[in-house]
Amino acid sequence: MEQLVIGLFLILFVCEFIVEAVLNELNLRYVRARSSASDIPEFIAGKMSAGDYNQSVQYTLARGNFQRYSEAYGRVVTLVVLFGGLLPLWDRWAIALADALPALPYANGILFCFGVAFVYSLAGLPVSLYATFGLEARFGFNKTTWRLYLTDRLKGIVLGVIIGAPFLIVVFELMDNAGRYWWLWTFLFIAGFQFVTIIVYPILIAPWFNKFAPLKEGPLRDRILALGEKVGFKTSGIFTMDSSKRSGHSNAYFTGIGKAKRIVLFDTLLEQMTIDQGLAVLAHEMGHYKMNHIRRMLVVQLVFLSIALYLLSLLLEFRPLFSAFGLNPSNHAALVLFSLLSGPVTFYLEPLMNGLSRRHEYEADRFAALTLGDGKAMEEALINLTVKNLSNLTPHPWYSTYHYSHPTTAERIQALRGS
Numbered sequence: 001m002e003q004l005v006i007g008l009f010l011i012l013f014v015c016e017f018i019v020e021a022v023l024n025e026l027n028l029r030y031v032r033a034r035s036s037a038s039d040i041p042e043f044i045a046g047k048m049s050a051g052d053y054n055q056s057v058q059y060t061l062a063r064g065n066f067q068r069y070s071e072a073y074g075r076v077v078t079l080v081v082l083f084g085g086l087l088p089l090w091d092r093w094a095i096a097l098a099d100a101l102p103a104l105p106y107a108n109g110i111l112f113c114f115g116v117a118f119v120y121s122l123a124g125l126p127v128s129l130y131a132t133f134g135l136e137a138r139f140g141f142n143k144t145t146w147r148l149y150l151t152d153r154l155k156g157i158v159l160g161v162i163i164g165a166p167f168l169i170v171v172f173e174l175m176d177n178a179g180r181y182w183w184l185w186t187f188l189f190i191a192g193f194q195f196v197t198i199i200v201y202p203i204l205i206a207p208w209f210n211k212f213a214p215l216k217e218g219p220l221r222d223r224i225l226a227l228g229e230k231v232g233f234k235t236s237g238i239f240t241m242d243s244s245k246r247s248g249h250s251n252a253y254f255t256g257i258g259k260a261k262r263i264v265l266f267d268t269l270l271e272q273m274t275i276d277q278g279l280a281v282l283a284h285e286m287g288h289y290k291m292n293h294i295r296r297m298l299v300v301q302l303v304f305l306s307i308a309l310y311l312l313s314l315l316l317e318f319r320p321l322f323s324a325f326g327l328n329p330s331n332h333a334a335l336v337l338f339s340l341l342s343g344p345v346t347f348y349l350e351p352l353m354n355g356l357s358r359r360h361e362y363e364a365d366r367f368a369a370l371t372l373g374d375g376k377a378m379e380e381a382l383i384n385l386t387v388k389n390l391s392n393l394t395p396h397p398w399y400s401t402y403h404y405s406h407p408t409t410a411e412r413i414q415a416l417r418g419s
């Protein structure tokens with residue numbers, strides 16, 4: 001039975017790797033062929049210099065090439081963790097270490113989960129360092145200093161511990177004592193936890209990483225407020241965020257729920273866009289809100305979560321799952337194994353979720369065009385974002401269908417012109 005578990009996992013694991021690699025290679029070839037065969041794609045001709053276009057091609061190729069190695073490396077890490085004897089060893093250590101923390105409930109399980117998370121984060125460090133200080137720096141995007149990078153990582157660990165430990169205690173408590181339907185109670189707990197996070201994140205957590213300042217009085221602010229009034233979007237504030245201290249990439253988003261929701265503009269966006277373009281971006285964001293996109297995505301995620309927890313409750317009883325990886329049955333082992341093994345399954349859900357997200361993007365674009373009278377400003381904003389972020393202008397259709405949460409710029413412009 002153990003062999004069957006391992007065999008099944010390896011088949012799915014290898015399939016995922018092949019699909020990922022083939023998509024990446026197709027995409028790289030496609031971009032290379034297009035960039036050598038012709039000039040700048042028609043939809044953006046005249047709005048992007050030949051130098052910028054070449055730079056966007058180089059950036060895409062460099063990222064694809066990087067993905068080749070980081071993918072393969074990540075696979076090796078997972079195989080070493082699962083089959084290198086690390087899990088059983090760490091499980092024994094966690095039991096021994098837990099004796100030193102008698103006051104902490106479920107210390108053994110918490111240490112085990114944190115230990116595995118720590119191994120992954122340590123193993124991911126070279127990839128993250130190269131992406132930030134190699135790749136992004138080479139194309140002029142990285143603004144993160146070493147000092148900022150280190151404090152970000154440390155803050156991340158601190159947050160992980162002070163939020164993760166109580167979270168795990170509640171989950172273990174429910175798994176132990178809530179009876180047959182523990183998965184349902186755990187689902188309700190996690191759903192509630194997410195709800196609280198949405199409220200708390202912009203007020204308590206985000207300001208720890210970035211400075212937020214109310215958007216200065218002026219034409220942009222006046223026009224955003226007028227726009228909000230027009231479409232019925234009540235907000236507790238419009239803020240700018242000092243994202244330029246980390247990266248030159250630009251964006252805008254809104255966060256929070258109900259009256260507490262706020263609009264956040266990256267300072268990079270304000271620098272790079274005209275008022276009309278910035279307003280179009282905000283009209284698009286308000287479109288997401290007005291059409292309940294965020295709520296809909298949340299519901300889909302909760303459906304997946306409930307299915308995952310139900311499956312976990314079945315797998316808890318399945319002893320060969322534990323013995324296949326040299327572990328004794330326990331709630332914490334089940335939790336960790338489940339999250340490590342579910343990757344090759346959820347991978348196939350990615351295009352579905354992205355398909356839904358792309359539909360929402362088209363709808364929000366249309367909303368912006370209708371609200372502002374026409375699609376011109378939205379189109380200009382998209383082109384501006386594409387040029388400044390050196391986005392891939394010609395992704396392979398299979399690649400973008402699988403991995404893109406947003407339609408390509410060409411697709412979005414075409415849809416805007418058609419509407």
Ligand SMILES: [Zn+2]
Binds near residue numbers: 284364
């Ligand atoms: Zn959007």
